[in-house]
Amino acid sequence: MRHVEPLRHSIRLSMLTILLAGVGLAAVASERTSEIRLPDSARFPESVTSVSDGTLFVSSIADGGVLKITGDGEVATSFLKSGDHGTRSTFGVLADEKRGTLWVASNDATAIGAKGPTTTEGGWVKAFDLATGALTQSIRLPGEKALANDFVLDAQGALYVTNTFAPQILRLRPGAAEFEIFVEDEALKKGLDGIAFGLDGNLYVNTFLGGELFRIEVKDGTAGPIKKLETTRPLKFPDALRTFKDGFLMVEGSGALSRVTVAGAVARIEPIREFAGPTGLTVAGDRIWVAEGQLGRLSPLAKGGGAAPSFHLRSIPVD
Template structure:
């Protein structure tokens, strides 16, 4: 029993640390060339994903649900209504056009100040039909406290998920009804967040609290060595991470949007834009969309909405 209580205490401290870190985030000014204002029913966007035609999907850590925004920035319409199918606070999103699926992370985020629209406990990953919105699959993360954060897909359609409250990356293989632990390593304990595959076939992740970036060696679907990469500048609350050309694009809670290029055990982090409390990023051709989550204002706004900020997706084009 003492061991169980120790684990529970550690998880509570992790959630508290995450809440404190979010409260410390600066709300930097944003000046995107293209902006879409989100409705007040979808506050504090956490993730954004896209289709090849420019259609966007955006989650909401405060209100739940998923919005769909047609290419060109037309009016946002609900793809997943808040609380529908037992969902709660929505975080990571990833569209898999090849298989016609939208992956959605749904969590009880009460510990970090977002009670969400339902009382569903735990961390969940749900798959929805991109065309109809029908629920295809619903799988709970194993163990006690867990928070499903972000996603990556391999070529076979297996889904990889970061668990922010545990130093582990989970995998859900096609046709499986439960997650397997791909890797669990104490070096990943500082709030796993963004995740993406590199052109070398290895898996890359960052840690929100630690400001770290790691490579997990992958060989024939088997995880190998976990390597901490030396970044060319300190990372400040790194979050969404997506493949881009020969590397990645990454956003940070500090507001930075950067290109990341890995060479050996080092990562060149080159800022290319500045946004307000950036949380999510997606790529459509040469256009990069950023979700301005402004999580530093989360607790204050949910307690007193009289001075609630507006929320936007903003884009910039990269040559």
Template sequence: MKRKIQRWVVTTALSVAASLVVGSVWAAGMPEVTLPDTAPFPESVAATSDGVLFVSSITDGGVLRIALDGSAPTPFFKPGEHDTRSTFGVLADDKSGTLWVASNDASAIGIKGPSAVEGAWIKAFDLKSGGLKAAFRLPVESAVANDFAFGPDGTLYVTNTAGPEIFMLKPGADALEIFVKDDALKGGLDGIALGEDGNLYVNTYVSGELFRIGIAGDVAGKVTKLKTSRPLTHPDGMKPYKNGFIMVEGKGTLDRVTVSGDEAKIETVKEFAGPTGVVLAGDVIWVTEGQLGYLSDPDKKGRKPEAFRLRAMSLPKE
């Protein structure tokens, strides 16, 4: 297992290195992207190895595609297409040519979405054509599919914000299975990422917690709550980065997370406007400014910010 993790880390590093020039071009020519009015409240962002970005919308649904040449964002698929509704997490898998998208009926939290499709789903789309390849419904009554991470064996892991479960889709499987169910995780599961140590790491949006979950084949190992160096406020998207992770918090920060034993050091890298998603594209970090406070804060509810943007910054120097 250790060798498999090491191979996965090396492969990931090579993929990132291959796109360094791409990332530099983006940072130099386009430090931000203003999203169209048809895609407000972005929830997540994904990137292919050649720097193409994909962005979801928690309120209006659909997924935007933002090309490397800096042209205007275009619909990868339109709101409500392919029986989708509110779109949450997105994850690009270059190896299989797939974009994974979480689609949900979020009406329980006051978000109607662009269709009447019930349930929580993860859907696989062809990265080139945009065609639907497969769809899987989360097999529990209370479910909101939020974010994704791949294991070293190709298993896809999915967080359920509405319950204390993480689901898995094993390679070639035709249905999702529960990987772990634990009441410790009931604080609104959100961001998820695979650590260099071969464990899964997840955060909880509502309770502001960070957990490590062991992987023992097809079953979960120990669930451990990590002690953070400072409180977390609405932690959201999270990606692996140099002995730890980069993570955004809805309160307005991009953080670097370094794990040592059962403790996690949280360092603020930069501030953003209500960040919700983060992705590495070469040597550039892209952050979605979802500004979800406008959906929940009584003083802001019913209004929209001036604009919704993706913002880029170079990787922090060591």
């Protein structure tokens, strides 16, 4: 754990230097539902996920909780109220519709300027029933310092989570009560963030601070060699990573939503659109939804610097 304190310091500084473009529970949607303004109770969204009817679920670093938005973008309600079940700042959210579960990452994010609604320490992963919102599982990440960031599921229903405060990818097998370390390697020490399985069955992750993209070979449920991929352009604060068609979609805190295709040791990065500090994405039907987290405004705002910006989900058509 000797990398934790330097990493926390680096994360804090990096959040301050990102350059970004740019009540109640009623979400405001445009005519074409290509834009949804989030309520003031859901500031600094970190992640967004969706189910087959287009319903969206959005987390919040500043305020915690999880917002649920109907597929037409007209109604927003609290799926998880701020601070409920000991949750704090919420990060990754992932809907597992097959098993009726919403996975939620909850963390002490004080290191990046977000105190959150409670004083719960550490990094946690919590499972909720998609239909009722009932808490079904609550598991703390191992280690004194941990931050549960993003999720992916394998074909057997095992959950994988990136630990941003340690070079670890953790796995929770179906029915298990504790995480196991799936991968731990110094190559991944620069702030693990986005995670996704490729069509080749291997695991792909990026590092927020390092601007890196890695492939981890997976065979019969066991991790193999780790390969840092060459990218066709530098990455700036890469965040959410999602499987899409023959490759991936990825957002970067500096603004870009891009297509990512991998051939051998090279990842081709093709920008699609720019957003205001994007942090999360999901594909819902024929649209790609992006959460504009604007994390570069987080620490200055916490210190009383400037007015709070508005926060949005924005979407573009799937090509």
